[in-house]
Amino acid sequence: MEFAKFFTQAEAQRIHEASLEILENIGLLVHNEKARHIFAQHGCTVDTQTGLVKFPPQVVEQCRQSFVPKYTFTARDPQFDRVLPDHRPVVVTASSAPNIIDPKTGKERRATSTDIANIAFLINELPAFDVFSISVLADDAPKDQISISRFYPALKNCTKPVRSNTPTIRDLEMVLELGYTIAGSKEAYLERPFINHHYCPVVSPLTMDVESTEAVIYLTEKGLPVYGTIVPNAGLTSPMSLLGTLTMGNAEFLALACLLQMIRPGAPNIYAVLSTVADMRTGAYASGAIETGILQMAHTMMARFYNIPSGGYIGLTNAQTTDAQSGYETGMNTAAALLAGGDLFNMGGLLGGLMAFDYAKAIMDNEMAMMLKQVKRGVEFSEEGLCLDLIKEIGPGGSYMDALHTLEHMREVAFFPKVAGREMRAQWAVSGQLTARDRAVEEANRILSKENPARFSAELDAKVRAHFPNLVAGDAKWEA
Template identity: 70%
Template sequence: MHYADFFDKDQILKIHEASLELVEDVGLIVRNVKARDIFKKNGCLVDNKTCLVKIPKNIVEKYREYYVPDYIFTAQDPKFDINLKDDRPVIVTGSSAPNIIDPKTGEERRSTSTDIANIAYLINELDGFDVFSISTLADDAPKDQISLSRFYPALKNCKKPVRSNTPTIKDLEQVLELGYTIAGSKEAYMKRPFINHHYCPVVSPLTMDVESTEAVIYLTQMGLPVYGTIVPNAGMTSPMNMLSTLVLGNAEFLALSTLIQMIRPGAPMIYAVLSTVADMRTGNYAPGAIETGILQRAHTEMARFYNVPSGGYIGLTNSQVNDAQCGYETGMNTTAALLGGSDLFNMGGLLGSLMAFDFSKAVIDNEIALMLKQMKRGVEFKEKDLGLDIIKEIGPGGTYMDCMHTMKNMRKTAFYPKVATRDMRGKWIDQGKEDAQVRAFKVADKILSKPNKSAFDSELDSIIHSKFKNLVKGNVIW
């Protein structure tokens, strides 16, 4: 497949060399002691007083040789396993919003573990989504089970790959213990680790934090799936220029990936980003801006140069409702990323700059996801499909409506939406003038009104609740 590129080979090399210069000459503040020790052990210049780490170019190049082109999201049910190399575009929900648009009242409120259960079941049933990145927080979580109260209802109700993060190592250990319990043993879980981990250990500009970095080290040492996202924000945490923001973000990716490869050479990674340009009129965060799609394409070019999978948070919106702004921000940026060759799209379900989940938005995004997958398929060239025989048979002025050829190909040639309407205005009026928001909610309501046949059985559920006292119920309640 040919991609829409911004740069030629020489320009790619100059961006790479500029990023190398940053990590070698400027370095990063690395606040995690273990990370500094790993960098120092492998030949980097480390000042423990200032926490500054400088990574020589030759060290980056040495560990770059271990990069691999594959990344697999493992699911509880093997039929849902995803390999980014083969299955792009891989569609993931947006994650970790504190709020939800209440499906009954339409008002924004804090999300709970029950909401997570409902969302998990919905995503399990929507064909456009490949990975459930836990969409919200759980405001009803016991204080010592913040992460369990998210992962448990997610894993209980969704058999697709589940992905999220944890605030502390203690939380991470609890989540892994949950995984061992579901799998039947730690040994069984390690063979198929179906919890997928994601963190943002690099805080722009050029700083590595404590807890997220600790989690990345811990999981990499264990051989479990983990990757990080790089998040420079032009005008705030990177220069107000897209090329220099790309250089800075690329340097941060190289620093993180070097650390990962130092720990476990050959560890799979994703070049994941949420590079943005701030709205300098107000200072507002603008993940829905078209520059996010442009920067995603630019980072994807660098990922292809490094031969690693790429993607990130793309297709987000600043809109607070499912309106035209919401649609064009999601649609334009995901299309740009797809044409640029991105593999992973964290795009589903969130409104208001990642602050609130909306069920209708998730269903609409599912439709966009299916369109992206259709676009990726494109027009396959097979000589038999040139259609000369059928065109000659019908001839000038004929119709293809009643041809067997049409009947045979209609389902595989066209994508038929469930949310978008194609009816004439009169019929649309007769049907109640429903907009996309209403039609999408009807799809969600139909799914969530049915029993979830994928949920844990009562025996496993009892085992989990006996191990984790006071754990949330995690049931779908609609």
């Protein structure tokens, strides 16, 4: 599959060189002391008074030599393991919204651990989603169990790869202890680390924080899966220039990538971004704007330049409800990213610029993701696929409707949606005049009213709950 391109190879090289100029002459403000020490050990210039780190070009180029072209998301059930770029597009839920659209009232409210359990069950059953990045926070979490109250219901109800982050190292250690308990031992977990970690340690412009950076270092040292997302926002935290934002974001990616390679050469990584352009009329965070898709395409080109998997938060929406806006913002940006060669799509379920999860949106995004996977398949060339013998057999004026070939191939050639309606208007009118959102809600109810096949066994659940006193229930509970 040929990819859409904005730049020539020479222009991509110039963007790389400009990023090196930023890192060498302007540098990165690094607040984490351990990171500063690692950078200094590997040839960077560190100002111990200000925390400013400057990267000689040869240091960056040396780190580039150990970049690897693949990244694996490991699942509790090995059949759901996903490798970038082999399984592209790998579709992931968008994550960490504080709120949820209540499926009963339709009102927005704070999300809970029970919501996480329900969403985990839903994502486990939706075929287009490959990774469950925990969609919401848990407002009912005990103060000393903020992160485990998210990971426990997620892992308990989903056998696909589970991904999220933690606010502190103590939380991270508790989450890893949960993984060891589920796996049966620390050794068994380290062989198949089915908890996948993600952070945003670089804060634009050109700053590296303390806690997220600490977590990235901790996980990389242990050989556990982790990657970061770069999030420049043109007009606010990066230049009001698509090329300038790309170049600065690329420099930020290189700085983070160097940290990983300095700790563990060959550490897998993803060139992941959420580069945006602010709506300067109000200062609004416009994650659903078409410029997000354009910037994702440009960053994807740079990822191919470095031969590293790419992707990020693409297919988000600023719509506050699951409507036409939420559809075209998600659809246009994800299609653009796919055509540019993106591998990873954090696109599912959230409204309002990452603020609220909606079950109907998740169902509709699953359908869009199935279409994206269909586009990725494209038109496969073969002599058999030309169908010359069949065309000769049917002849001019004939019908393919009752041909055996049609019956044999119709399900592999065409994607049959459950949300999009294709009936004639008269049939639609007598069947209730359901909208796409109505059908999405019906599908969510159908799935979540079933028995959950992914749920922990009673024995495993008892073991986990004995290890972690006062844990949230973590059960999927649904009333249609």
